[in-house]
Amino acid sequence: MPADLDELFATLGRQADAIPLAPAAAARERGRQRNRTRAVVASAVAVCLVVAGAVGLVERSDRRPDQTVAPTPSNRAMPEVGSPISLGGTITSADVVAADGRVFALWKADDGTFHLRAADLHTGALLWEAEHRTEQKAEPNALVGLRAAKSAVVLNTSGAAYVYRATDGKLLFDLPLAENDGLVLHDRAAIRWSQQDQQIEAYDWLTGERRWSRDATADRLGIVHPRGTLRLGESGDGQLFEVTGEGEVRLMDAGTGRVLETFTVPRPADNGWVIAYDNWLIIEETSGKNGYRLAATDLGTGETTTVVSEKAGHTLHGLDMCDADRLCVLDQAPLRRYTLASIDLTRQREVWRVPAMEGYPMVESDGHGRTMVADTGVMAFYDANGREVLRTKEAATSWLNTETLLNVPAAPGPVQLIRFSDGHVTTLGEVPLRIGNCVNTEDRLACPTLDGLRIWSLTG
Amino acid sequence: MDFDGFYRDTSRRLMRYAYGLTGDAGEAQDLVQEAYARAWQRWRRISRYEDPEAWLRLVVNRLSTDRWRRMFVRRDRAAAEPPLPPVAPPSENTVLLVTAMRTLPPAHRNALALHYLLDRSIADIAAETGASIGTVKSWLSRGRAGLATALEPALLPEGTSDAR
Numbered sequence: 001m002p003a004d005l006d007e008l009f010a011t012l013g014r015q016a017d018a019i020p021l022a023p024a025a026a027a028r029e030r031g032r033q034r035n036r037t038r039a040v041v042a043s044a045v046a047v048c049l050v051v052a053g054a055v056g057l058v059e060r061s062d063r064r065p066d067q068t069v070a071p072t073p074s075n076r077a078m079p080e081v082g083s084p085i086s087l088g089g090t091i092t093s094a095d096v097v098a099a100d101g102r103v104f105a106l107w108k109a110d111d112g113t114f115h116l117r118a119a120d121l122h123t124g125a126l127l128w129e130a131e132h133r134t135e136q137k138a139e140p141n142a143l144v145g146l147r148a149a150k151s152a153v154v155l156n157t158s159g160a161a162y163v164y165r166a167t168d169g170k171l172l173f174d175l176p177l178a179e180n181d182g183l184v185l186h187d188r189a190a191i192r193w194s195q196q197d198q199q200i201e202a203y204d205w206l207t208g209e210r211r212w213s214r215d216a217t218a219d220r221l222g223i224v225h226p227r228g229t230l231r232l233g234e235s236g237d238g239q240l241f242e243v244t245g246e247g248e249v250r251l252m253d254a255g256t257g258r259v260l261e262t263f264t265v266p267r268p269a270d271n272g273w274v275i276a277y278d279n280w281l282i283i284e285e286t287s288g289k290n291g292y293r294l295a296a297t298d299l300g301t302g303e304t305t306t307v308v309s310e311k312a313g314h315t316l317h318g319l320d321m322c323d324a325d326r327l328c329v330l331d332q333a334p335l336r337r338y339t340l341a342s343i344d345l346t347r348q349r350e351v352w353r354v355p356a357m358e359g360y361p362m363v364e365s366d367g368h369g370r371t372m373v374a375d376t377g378v379m380a381f382y383d384a385n386g387r388e389v390l391r392t393k394e395a396a397t398s399w400l401n402t403e404t405l406l407n408v409p410a411a412p413g414p415v416q417l418i419r420f421s422d423g424h425v426t427t428l429g430e431v432p433l434r435i436g437n438c439v440n441t442e443d444r445l446a447c448p449t450l451d452g453l454r455i456w457s458l459t460g
Numbered sequence: 461m462d463f464d465g466f467y468r469d470t471s472r473r474l475m476r477y478a479y480g481l482t483g484d485a486g487e488a489q490d491l492v493q494e495a496y497a498r499a500w501q502r503w504r505r506i507s508r509y510e511d512p513e514a515w516l517r518l519v520v521n522r523l524s525t526d527r528w529r530r531m532f533v534r535r536d537r538a539a540a541e542p543p544l545p546p547v548a549p550p551s552e553n554t555v556l557l558v559t560a561m562r563t564l565p566p567a568h569r570n571a572l573a574l575h576y577l578l579d580r581s582i583a584d585i586a587a588e589t590g591a592s593i594g595t596v597k598s599w600l601s602r603g604r605a606g607l608a609t610a611l612e613p614a615l616l617p618e619g620t621s622d623a624r
Contacts, residue, residue, distance in 0.1 A: 005604060008557045009480075009576035015554050016479035016577070017472065019488060024467035027496035358590075375522070411565055411606075433563055 078415055078429035079460060081444065082124015084452035085117060094448035098439040099148035102127065102166055103446040105453045106146040106155065114155060117453060118169060121444045124455045128169035132162055149185040152205055163190065173208025188255035202257060212257030243274050249281065263302045266295045277321040280345060284316060292316045296327065296345045307348050322365035323384065330356060330363040330373065340373055342386060352386035366399045370420060381420065390423045401442055408438050408445065415445065428458065461507045467496055470513045473578060477517055480573035481524040483558025495519040514588050521570055560610035568603030571596055
């Protein structure tokens with residue numbers, strides 16, 4: 001048995017060298033496919049980096065850019081709610097999601113069986129258990145995921161979505177999914193969008209019956225949701241937008257499929273972004289080597305105006321709505337210089353622009369004026385005036401509420417609350433090694449650990 | 461630079477890196493494909509970079525910690541993308557090592573993967589990550605210490621070694 005790291009890594013390297021590689025053509029094809037679906041997935045991607053990273057170092061970057069505040073060591077454990085809920089056996093990873101006062105954990109046993117457990121976030125009590133035995137052989141590339149809707153929790157496997165009632169774990173129905181189908185978990189229906197035939201179908205949460213459908217449209221770009229839906233990919237407020245390549249937008253009732261309103265917006269650029277936020281629809285009209293132009297349509301009036309116009313050499317790298325009528329744009333200029341700009345959509349003017357980190361950053365906002373720009377392991381937080389307020393390194397940092405950020409370590413370590421206004425750090429206590437990402441509400445933190453699913457209080 | 465030639469020349473190294481970060485063959489395959497798909501989308505720009513392979517590593521590194529992508533985005537694989545041949549199960553030592561690697565902070569894990577799997581020098585890692593030489597040394601040192609703690613004492617009876 002090897003006795004040093006060189007040999008261990010050499011073994012691992014040889015193992016890696018034996019992993020089959022797809023041909024370059026497969027990557028090209030995936031890239032082509034991604035271009036086509038970009039309009040729909042763009043917002044979802046922006047949320048990714050919130051959960052990236054590990055234990056946090058907090059830096060107040062406005063006044064003391066060189067000062068880094070290390071996590072305060074803590075001897076005390078986090079106040080636990082209930083007892084650890086066993087996840088069975090010696091699993092090494094699990095996913096958790098939370099909705100409506102419940103937390104759900106998913107893991108896969110060695111025999112390929114998927115296990116689900118639900119617990120009450122406030123009492124820590126186990127609510128129910130379920131398992132799903134897959135009929136297919138284990139596929140190394142199979143995508144598995146757990147998503148929570150208002151009344152159900154959905155297990156996504158490579159070929160179907162299995163819908164369980166949130167209250168008792170009863171399997172309500174299953175919905176076959178082709179490889180590239182999209183599934184939108186709306187409060188009022190589970191909506192499947194087939195990329196193969198461009199058909200949209202909505203299914204009743206309780207019965208699985210098809211409630212409505214829309215026939216294929218040749219140039220349908222996809223369906224987009226108001227803010228709060230697409231960003232999290234989970235639930236919505238009753239509306240759905242269908243966008244065509246010609247710029248025709250149909251506002252639909254997600255519960256009935258009825259078209260409520262139709263209007264025309266500028267024709268989106270090839271591979272351009274089309275994203276809906278609250279009262280606005282943002283369209284990338286032009287993109288490419290000649291720069292890009294963004295148009296914003298006021299969904300109340302249907303009026304469209306150009307709000308951003310960047311010259312050649314600039315690329316739209318990311319965008320998010322940072323406040324009710326403010327759009328935050330992450331622009332990439334030549335030489336990989338990034339800037340973050342805030343655009344007032346009602347006045348069609350730039351409010352501020354600040355340099356952003358290099359690398360491959362993404363932007364996300366809390367929707368109340370505060371914005372985060374993140375790259376691997378680094379997150380910079382900006383206030384409503386574009387001032388970089390603090391920076392976390394290697395941090396799993398997320399918005400806890402409008403005043404506070406939550407830092408959860410990947411390795412055993414302290415959970416911290418960071419006050420946004422002044423960067424003040426409060427250490428709540430230690431948590432053990434987690435084997436997946438945690439979820440939190442304002443008062444609870446739930447993580448899969450080697451001891452099982454554990455729930456802690458964030459309020460003491 | 462031709463995309464296919466670039467893929468041919470660099471994909472095996474990227475696979476090593478992805479596997480080192482994730483310890484999961486399927487995940488590594490998907491990460492590598494995803495990184496090259498994104499590179500292809502931006503190939504005109506990426507191909508002009510001084511070190512496009514570093515850009516790919518950056519994407520792989522970021523995506524490896526990206527929960528959303530792990531859970532859902534693999535769905536976006538092209539329908540025509542054929543399944544890859546099955547992967548042989550990892551050896552016992554590899555399982556131990558990747559399990560130990562998962563306990564490390566991403567920066568330490570990244571530095572170890574670059575150093576041990578891609579033979580990158582400390583100066584190379586510093587240049588790629590934008591960190592100082594001292595920081596990279598610290599990452600490697602703390603990463604090795606973390607591995608030594610996580611690995612069974614029986615596996616590393618004389619402590620860890622750093623041959624480079």
